[in-house]
Amino acid sequence: MAKNLKKYRADFPILKQLVNDEPLIYFDNAATVQKPQVVIDTISHYYEHDNANVHRGVHTLAERATEQFEATRQLVADFIHSKSADEILFTKGTTESLNLVAQGFAQNRLKPGDEILISIMEHHSNLVPWQQVAQKTGAKLVYVGLTDDGRLDINDARQKMTGKTKIVSLTQISNVLGSITPIKELTRMAHHIGAIVICDGAQSVPNMPIDVRDLDVDFFAFSGHKMGAATGIGVLYGKNTYLNDMQPLEFGGEMIDFVEEQRSTFKEVPWKFEAGTPNIEGVISLGATINYLKEVGMVNIHAHEQVLVADLIPMLKAIPGVVVYGPTDIEQRSGVISFNLVNLHPHDVATALDMQGIAVRAGHHCAQPLMKRMGVSSTVRISLYLYNTLEENQKFIEALIATKEFFKNGTI
Amino acid sequence: MGLSKLDNLYRQVILEHATHPHHHGSLDDSEKTIELRNPTCGDVLKVELIMANDKVQKVAFSGTGCTISQASASMMTDEIIGKSKEEIEEMVTIFSEMVMGQEIDDDLLGEAAILEGVAQFPARIKCATLAWKAAYQAVNLEN
Numbered sequence: 001m002a003k004n005l006k007k008y009r010a011d012f013p014i015l016k017q018l019v020n021d022e023p024l025i026y027f028d029n030a031a032t033v034q035k036p037q038v039v040i041d042t043i044s045h046y047y048e049h050d051n052a053n054v055h056r057g058v059h060t061l062a063e064r065a066t067e068q069f070e071a072t073r074q075l076v077a078d079f080i081h082s083k084s085a086d087e088i089l090f091t092k093g094t095t096e097s098l099n100l101v102a103q104g105f106a107q108n109r110l111k112p113g114d115e116i117l118i119s120i121m122e123h124h125s126n127l128v129p130w131q132q133v134a135q136k137t138g139a140k141l142v143y144v145g146l147t148d149d150g151r152l153d154i155n156d157a158r159q160k161m162t163g164k165t166k167i168v169s170l171t172q173i174s175n176v177l178g179s180i181t182p183i184k185e186l187t188r189m190a191h192h193i194g195a196i197v198i199c200d201g202a203q204s205v206p207n208m209p210i211d212v213r214d215l216d217v218d219f220f221a222f223s224g225h226k227m228g229a230a231t232g233i234g235v236l237y238g239k240n241t242y243l244n245d246m247q248p249l250e251f252g253g254e255m256i257d258f259v260e261e262q263r264s265t266f267k268e269v270p271w272k273f274e275a276g277t278p279n280i281e282g283v284i285s286l287g288a289t290i291n292y293l294k295e296v297g298m299v300n301i302h303a304h305e306q307v308l309v310a311d312l313i314p315m316l317k318a319i320p321g322v323v324v325y326g327p328t329d330i331e332q333r334s335g336v337i338s339f340n341l342v343n344l345h346p347h348d349v350a351t352a353l354d355m356q357g358i359a360v361r362a363g364h365h366c367a368q369p370l371m372k373r374m375g376v377s378s379t380v381r382i383s384l385y386l387y388n389t390l391e392e393n394q395k396f397i398e399a400l401i402a403t404k405e406f407f408k409n410g411t412i
Numbered sequence: 413m414g415l416s417k418l419d420n421l422y423r424q425v426i427l428e429h430a431t432h433p434h435h436h437g438s439l440d441d442s443e444k445t446i447e448l449r450n451p452t453c454g455d456v457l458k459v460e461l462i463m464a465n466d467k468v469q470k471v472a473f474s475g476t477g478c479t480i481s482q483a484s485a486s487m488m489t490d491e492i493i494g495k496s497k498e499e500i501e502e503m504v505t506i507f508s509e510m511v512m513g514q515e516i517d518d519d520l521l522g523e524a525a526i527l528e529g530v531a532q533f534p535a536r537i538k539c540a541t542l543a544w545k546a547a548y549q550a551v552n553l554e555n
Binding site: 020021022345346347348350351352355356362363364368371377378402403406407 | 417418421422427452453476477479480536539
């Protein structure tokens, strides 16, 4: 039996407000999650007591800042079960992490005729960087398709992994369909043919336990703000051997060892990838977030979301005219649900829900090739987190029915 | 508040335009065609025009979109027929100002002035202006 997470909701001050005169129901967690008080306090405390630049200066504040900064690297390593902290790079977010692997690592290895394998449900951040690398190297970008219920098609992946496949880059959880991809199995298949595996964990790290060594992926990218940390901080995990092969994309302060007039030497991994003054408050907020999530328990968060989704999907499907996308098997989903109301545009649905205090996302969710494959231009997306409740589910369903009534004759 | 505020945005006449849009379709002999995309939702809107004696003689729009973008496009096509390039440019400017919440002289906009309620919904301004931007670009195309 999973732990009841009800008491944790009080930790999120932003949720205690009215929006359009209704209690806020925040169902847009796949975009970004709200921050617990302890994270907000940690950022304030850092600026009130410890603010200094890291990795330089011998004064006390600089030491405190550096210590918290580097302690977070170890916290991240432990959180995703990497072997050591020097496999953890701090970036701006998943997008920068994936661009770094694409341009700093893959681009130097790929030759014309090589293939990069991604899936059709990738977020643009795990798609456009590969398009760019493909264009620059003459490699071919190949897409794994989906099953009818919106899961990655393992058989299609197996067929498309050939001797030409050098890079396999897949999302662990679709930000549109909520489907969970069996990364471990796919990684084994990809390694069997000698490909490097990159995993986009933007939607998985906040919602389930992650063990990068068990998955055996070669690189793993995620963002802090989707877990509870500040925006502008993310992580790239990479196996040591591959990080040593990767080239930095930015040069300057912090990342150098010695600088002469005509040449320079760089620091060791991971610091050679962190040029310039980093997002120190972001890193420290990530540390506070990880400590908070550890207390709640990642297993509990995942279980809680599955309870919410199992409650919500049948209620959604019971409304005539609602089409729910993604896996029917709850076990294969996270807390993301995309749907449409027939004859009603997602933007109209989202505006009507907002008037009832409910924040959802409407649009293409940065996954236009997936939308095209699904035959829609956009969807309404709800995405749940540890603080959402069954009561909110109920209110949401009532609000959706009211929305449908408001537009009862359809508008398209 | 619930859905009462929605009435300010989705007035009956707007819903009617969205359900039964005017000049929806395409022109076989279009002289000026512009296709624009709403980047937030991916919707595509196409506007086609034929000018005669420096005025819009025929207009059509196609593509899918939300209630606001479809109603706005429908109203736009009603209002620009018989107007010159300069008049349309002015109308588009005034329309944009109106949905951004500025005080405007709405006589020029005809029925489309009812879309002023969009100003209370900033996230939807792009939906309302898409068709008007397309019209602006279309009249400025060289044949």
